[in-house]
Amino acid sequence: MRANDSNQGAAAALQHHFANLEQQRETATLGMWVFLLTEVMFFGGMFAGYLIYRVAYPAVFIAGSRRMEFWAGTANTVILLTSSLTMVLGVWAAQVGRRKLLVLFLVLTLLFGIGFLGIKAYEYHHHWLDHNVPGPSFQWLDSQGQPAPDAREAQIFFSLYFAMTGFHALHMVIGLGLVSFILYHALRGSYSPAYHTPVENVGLYWHFVDIVWIFLYPLLYLISKRHG
């Protein structure tokens, strides 16, 4: 099935139930967007939950946001935006058939993704040490060091925080797997200007995960800034 010549490779990539590669590509792109729509619904539910509880308990969301590390969230935003740039440049390299550049950009995307997860793991460790993980060991103290009356509401904030960033991090892990998969095939020379749909669609997924973080960043890290 796998041929070194790009035309032969493209012919091998064409599934028998499509008229031509063009139709196959359009179908795959539409399928990817339909999948991303289900992802919009998945994350949308959590964002709606966040919205409703933030309207209900604005003060505790500000107090909870104060426990976030501003530099970590900002660094991760920059890292993720940059990984989106390297990903889209990888798609470009695949489109014009620059295999070495494609491999380079995919490796860079992987490194940025791992860096993001590293900072996220550091943050989670911090929340764990601060007893900010919802559950029996959750601690929420007022300024005098006494248990604060709004501990239940604070647990809601941290539950939302861990659910949203946790599922986002899970999507990052899956994204790393997908990028590794296309990196393997890029190294084997499976992609050509005529056929590189997997690179494009993994790119769409990666950018979608980036967009989720674009909204998580101000909602979780920035709401407490002006309150000291």
Added chain:
Amino acid sequence: MSEAIVSRRKYVIIWAALLVLTALTATVSEIELGGFNAPVAMAIACTKALLVALVFMHLRYERSKIVIVWAIAGLFWLLILFLLSLTDYLTRGYMNIPGR
């Protein structure tokens, strides 16, 4: 192939714009805008998301109209979810009905 090939320069410009917007939203969040902080932060986030969707995700160059329709459907569905949820939760106190 009919897919559009966008120049590398354009991608780098969009990336730079995204970083500038990130710096802007981080800076603006320190300034008291009296109730407008959240709308401004969300407006900047929506602008960033739009830049990513239009250029990085190639929506601006997409020739298949049905893909555009799906993308807009996602946006529209989110609007229904957020707006109709809030019309409930924001107006519960209005009627002075006990238990609501």
